[in-house]
Amino acid sequence: MELTEQKNDSTFCTMNDEAPTRVMGTCNSPPDITIASGGLINSITWRPMLTLASDNLSIIISIEKPPDIVSVDNRTFVNFNKANLVGFTEFTESTFNALPISTDVCVDERRFRKVIAAATARFIPAGRMxxxxxxxxxxxxxxxxxxxxxxxxxxxxxxxxxxxxEIRRMVNHYKRTK
Known part of the structure; x- marks a missing residue:
């Protein structure tokens, strides 16, 4: 009972699928419990196998790398959904208006890039995950x-x-919608 309450208070899930892990005459019981993180639940397979001359079955647990894992070694992610576009626009407009007029296209292009880079760093969240x-x-x-x-x-x-x-509710809702 206490184990069930602790598991329910966490983001962990049980992998057992009601298959017995011990076979003794006519008595089938699942005394072994395998627990995994909720993030791995879709990547794990669990199965008991009758391989030894014993009443305890071997449990085979396979973990595959989920196909939705993204390698993020040297990538920067930009989150346009959380961008402050109003602030970005106001900042760039006011900065462009304050710039002196130049006749050199190369100078203007460098200034333009600096203003856009400064506005992007300030108003559009980005970083490495x-x-x-x-x-x-x-x-x-x-x-x-x-x-x-x-x-x-x-x-x-x-x-x-x-x-x-709340975490468990969000994860379950996310998995259902996915």
Whole structure:
């Protein structure tokens, strides 16, 4: 009972599929439990195999690299959905209007690039994603980071249970819609 409650308060899932892991005469029971992270659940296969002369079955767990994992070694991602386009426009317009008029096209092109680069850095979020959690929406990742910080500060905090529930709800909704 306590194990079930702890699992339900986390983002972990059980892999057992009701197949028995111990066969003894007419008694079939699943005493072995395999638990995996919710982000890996779609990449794992779990199956018991009758291979040894024993009443305990071998459990074969296979983990495949999910096809949706993106290698992000040296890539920068730009998030246009979170861009402040109004601020970008106001900044570029005011900066362009403040620039002196020049007759040199090369100078103007350099100034143009500098203004656009400065506006992009200021108003359009970008960066390298060091860690990607497959089948884990960005909103849930933010909450998971908050939960981990909270758990590190105070493992008994009453908000942990609510955060875990909200993370689980978001992950399940994301998986259903996907």
């Amino acid at each position: 060091a860690e990607i959690r497959p089948n884990f929406p960005a909103e849930a990742a933010v909450l998971a980071n908050e939960r981990d910080t909270l758990r590190h500060a105070d493992p008994e905090d009453s908000r942990l249970r609510d955060l875990n529930s």
